[in-house]
Amino acid sequence: MGVDDQELRIESPDLRAGYVAVFGRPNVGKSTLVNALIGSKVSIVSEQPQTTRDRVLCIYDDDDVQIVFLDTPGMHRPRDKMNDYMVHQARRCLQDADLSLMMVEAQDAFGPGDRYLASWLKESKAPAILIINKIDLVSPSQLRSLESNLPEMDFWLERHYISALNESGVSDLLCALKQRLPLGVRFFPEGxxxxxxxxYLVGELVRESIFRLTREEVPHSSAVVVDxxxxREDAKSFISATVYVETESQKGIIVGKEGQMIKRIGSTARQEMERLIGRGVYLDLRVKVRKKWRKNPKDLREFGYQ
Ligand SMILES: Nc1nc2c(ncn2[C@@H]2O[C@H](COP(=O)(O)OP(=O)(O)OP(=O)(O)O)[C@@H](O)[C@H]2O)c(=O)[nH]1
Ligand SMILES: [Mg+2]
Structure with missing residues (x-):
């Protein structure tokens, strides 16, 4: 394309741009909210805690603003190197953020985990907004009693009551965020x-399927490497990936009776991949054992957690 053909885009002098990090205990709905805010599913979601393992950067654009959201792993007490990595990933987002969102669940807010996180944010003096999520799960009177029992915290810039799942309160939150970001230029190309x-994203979709279809230690002991x-022109995209688990019995669960479970994992992940990349996918999955990989820094690096 020649220069004459290129559309020259003059950005508004009022353009606002900034980073917004989303923090919270595992499973409070951070990834659901970030996907709702950008209007696309980028970050994986499951009903089990500790689904997100990395910082996931998701971008919202319109004519007047670019918001770079940082979805973070849920804050928890680390038990192994994998957990250390996750908590470190979350913590380091604070230094990049213009604004922090702390998310709690309406039905279970402000236990010790939430209080710890709030005091960490308060100490950092980072500008922060409190998000009370999952309001669809509580009655109006429960919400009133939560409101009156919120700990004395005067450092929140605002409080928002939302349901990330139903997207209620999400557009009001987006408007509020836009106004709080500094004037600037886009950090990333628009769109x-x-x-x-x-x-990376297709590997995450395999992990999401495992989180949705298996229980207890199995999803937490799984890592996915896209090999x-x-x-391919005129054919489906070819993706092959290896699922690593820690024990033979976990491998047995992932494979399932007569291979039924790995088939379900593959077919769920494949449908999501096709939606993501907009093309047909042929997915080839295999399962291997890597003993105690979650405790081994070398294995973590090999699986992309570095
Ligand atoms: N009822 C209800 N469920 C929600 C809402 N928001 C999220 N969820 C559900 O909560 C579960 C956890 O959601 P995630 O978005 O994966 O939570 P997360 O905070 O990113 O979790 P980690 O990545 O594990 O820290 C999923 O089953 C979501 O569907 C909500 O507003 N209402
Ligand atoms: Mg998440």
Whole structure:
């Protein structure tokens, strides 16, 4: 394309741009909210805690603003190197953020985990907004009693009551965020949803399927490595990936009776991949055991957690 053909875009002098990090205990709905805010599913979601393991950058754009959301792993007490990595990923987002959102669940707010997180944010003196999520799960009177029992915290810039799942309160929150960001220029080209590669995102979709279809230690003991991602002309994209688990019995669960479970995991993940990349996908999955990988820094690095 020649220069004459390129559309020259003059940005508004009132453009606002900034980073907004989302913090909270595991499972409070951070990834659901970030996906709702950007209007696309980028970050994986499941009903089990500790689904998100990395900082996931998700971008919202319109004519007047670019908001770079940082979805973070849920804050928890680390038990192994994998947990250490997750908590470190979350913590380091604070230094990049112009604004922090702390999310709690309406039905279970301000136990010790939430209080710890609030005091961490308060100490950092970062500008912060409190988000009370899952209001669809509580009655109006429960909400009133939560409101009156909120700990004395005068450092919140605002409080928002939302349901990330039903998207209620999400557009009001977005408006509020836009106004709080500084004037500036876009950090990323307009229209980009994330800085993560498709290769990374399809691996995450396999992990999401495992989190949705298996229980207890199995999803937490699983890591996914995408071995091959080939786009083919006039044919489906070819993706092959390996699921690593820690024990033979976990491998047995992932494979399932007569291979039924790995088939379900593959077919759920494949449908999500096709939605994401907008093309047909042929997905080849295998399962291997890597003993105690969550405790081994070398294995963590090999699986992309570095
Ligand atoms: N009822 C209800 N469920 C919600 C809401 N928001 C999220 N959820 C559910 O809560 C569960 C956890 O959501 P996630 O978005 O994965 O939570 P998270 O905070 O990112 O979790 P981690 O990544 O594990 O820290 C999922 O089953 C969501 O569907 C909500 O507003 N109402
Ligand atoms: Mg998450």
């Amino acid at each position: 980009l949803l994330t800085d993560r590669s498709e290769r 091959e991602f080939k786009e």
